[in-house]
Amino acid sequence: MGTRLRKEEAMKCVVCKMGETRPGFTTVTLEREGAALVVRKVPAQICDNCGEAYVSAEVTRSLLQSAREALRAGVEVDIREFVATTV
Ligand SMILES: [Zn+2]
Numbered sequence: 001m002g003t004r005l006r007k008e009e010a011m012k013c014v015v016c017k018m019g020e021t022r023p024g025f026t027t028v029t030l031e032r033e034g035a036a037l038v039v040r041k042v043p044a045q046i047c048d049n050c051g052e053a054y055v056s057a058e059v060t061r062s063l064l065q066s067a068r069e070a071l072r073a074g075v076e077v078d079i080r081e082f083v084a085t086t087v
Helices: 057-072
Strands: 021-032 035-047 077-081
Touching (some): 035 057
Parallel strands (some): 035 077
Antiparallel strands (some): 021 035
16 A cells, blocks of 8 residues: 555654654744734744744735735734634
C-alpha cells in the first residue's frame, strides 16, 4: 500500500531546521499604500523552536481581502481579530 494521506500534521521548520510546527495563532501586519492593518488571532502553524509562523494559503487570501476592504474604507491604521471571509 504505497498511498499515504497527507494530513495537517507537524512539519519541520524551514527557518531554524530544528523545531516542528504546531497549530496556534499569530499576529499578522499588512502594510499597503501607507495603511497598516494588524490582524490578531490568525490561525497558523507555529514553530516550537524559533516561533516562525506559517499561514496557509486560504488564510493569506482572507487576510489580503480584509486589507483591500480596509483600504477601500479609508482605514489608515487598524487592529482587528481574524475572521475567515471564505465559506
Ligand atoms: Zn523554527
